[in-house]
Amino acid sequence: MKKKPATIKEIARKLKISASTVSRALNDHPSIGLVTTMRVKNMAQELHYEPNQTAIFFKQRRTFTIGVILPSLSEPFFSSAISEIENVAGEQNYTVLMGQSHDDAERELQIIHTFKKHRVDGILMSLGKNTEDLSFVDMLKESEVPIVFFDCVPKIEGVNKVYSDLSSGMREAIQSFASIGHKNIALINGPENLLASQERADAYKQALLKEDIAFDEKYVVNTDLTEAGNIEAMEKLLLLSDRPSAIVSFNDFVTLDVIKYARQKGLVQKRDIFFISYANYPLWKYMENPPMGSIEQYPDRQARRAAEMLFAQIGSTEDMKPEAVVFESKLELKN
Amino acid sequence: MKKKPATIKEIARKLKISASTVSRALNDHPSIGLVTTMRVKNMAQELHYEPNQTAIFFKQRRTFTIGVILPSLSEPFFSSAISEIENVAGEQNYTVLMGQSHDDAERELQIIHTFKKHRVDGILMSLGKNTEDLSFVDMLKESEVPIVFFDCVPKIEGVNKVYSDLSSGMREAIQSFASIGHKNIALINGPENLLASQERADAYKQALLKEDIAFDEKYVVNTDLTEAGNIEAMEKLLLLSDRPSAIVSFNDFVTLDVIKYARQKGLVQKRDIFFISYANYPLWKYMENPPMGSIEQYPDRQARRAAEMLFAQIGSTEDMKPEAVVFESKLELKN
């Protein structure tokens, strides 16, 4: 068991003065005499006094903590994001409570409940891939815990969110492909039910249209984002009589798998086959044969903006009108 | 400002019973009648009552939070580690406060202070590369905040730590090199002042000895772990008249840089030059030409063990004798 730390009362007792005087002295209240103040401060030192913030938090109804919920820190996107969130939080004297959902909706809810119990002053969240039930949003609104979504955001209105517009990057990707003569451009998309997949699918069609390339259903395949799924999707494309010469895929992880598979099948990148995907993970720069490009989604900017929105909410007296901030995504060509 | 949430008192008032009865009913105290219990619970529901944990924490002198301090989540080693820490914490109904030091000793101290203010029940920490001043350890001991170090641990006695023995992996690495005929085996080490570097250097010498290879000073170079530093170190080795045919390097990041550089110089891996490094990052499996091997340091095992040690401390009444747990590192050959 823990020996209890020194309290204001103890200091007061030892000095035979009142607790309020001690409190004031410690906070440099002007009405306290210099001598008393010094005496108090010395005694505080001596007893290794440290204010019990939990008591203060309790009284102030503020914990100076925010909760961050995201799918997985092992994705570079999210580890970048949380770094930036921590920076912003630090600037505001806030600390970050962490929770990884691992794309499990149940776990998300559990984390939210834990955060509520801990009375976080606000929540930043990137949704898991399978989260359907958004009723927790109302629940949080009810108890006035501000929440800001980023990256993987719900499609509903009336919530604060920061995300990236996937279509700008897709347009650049398709255009880059078209400009070097590709006609058969495929899309390896994520699970169909995902909003992120739907957006990519739409953006893909739009971009093809813009380049006067006819949309052909057979060039769109889906993966469940497992390694097996990625390879299976690629296999489907390669078996087509008129196989694609260029591929946009859901994200860099997918591309990693399919590049490897293509290599095994004897295809040489940027000769037989061209790749672009979303995320722009830093590892590409080390690859001997990186894909043609990757679409940057700016995790740090998104995260910073989302955190700033959250702190604006936390700081304000009345509730603010929900805001949706969109960052353009941008193709980065490799080599 | 936040509307204050329902409290036990409110429920009591509405039901015209005492707060203690409400408290007991909510906690299913056996002495409370079934009807009362139901009435209370219903009212609690209706008012969206949720116990104010901050009040409870305050009273219990326990926050059910642990603080985790590590250099950077963008290193896969640490993101694996924190995932596992979060798992263990979850099992204990604990939540994780996060702080990245970015290898800045000042920032470490600041985080520690924040954690103390938040009255975390314990701290898990992996030291930054430049941390020299360990006086915070005594400070924490003073205030009885248990701390367990992992991975990058202080060399002092009397602290709980979990780390990996780098020498076992080094031995395997050198042995693997020697077994396929390498004699000129170099070491690209980290900054000389680092404990982690010294250990590698020692292990390197020992391992050479064991293989009956003479130690030659010129084959040991240092890098500050920046890209430029890594390349510079490699350059030095390549300029040697009798350049090494095999290289052990500080970690996979270093190897990534030097592989790239070697490639630019026209060297073909596993023909002209062979690499092994520490960390065993997952990305190797995607590389067209991965290094010969990488030494696994088991971030998840280390993290789990460290977390378990911390919770043992937190749970126990008297203070326990500090323990040092060492995991062997293990070479993983690629392809």
Added chain:
DNA sequence: TTGTAGGCGTTATCAT
């Protein structure tokens, strides 16, 4: 079975 009272550490309010 239920109520009363006190306390956890701090601070704000009101008094002296």
Added chain:
DNA sequence: ATGATAACGCCTACAA
């Protein structure tokens, strides 16, 4: 310039 008191929300020994 300082002290006394109450209050934040919850729990629990003790009383009824």
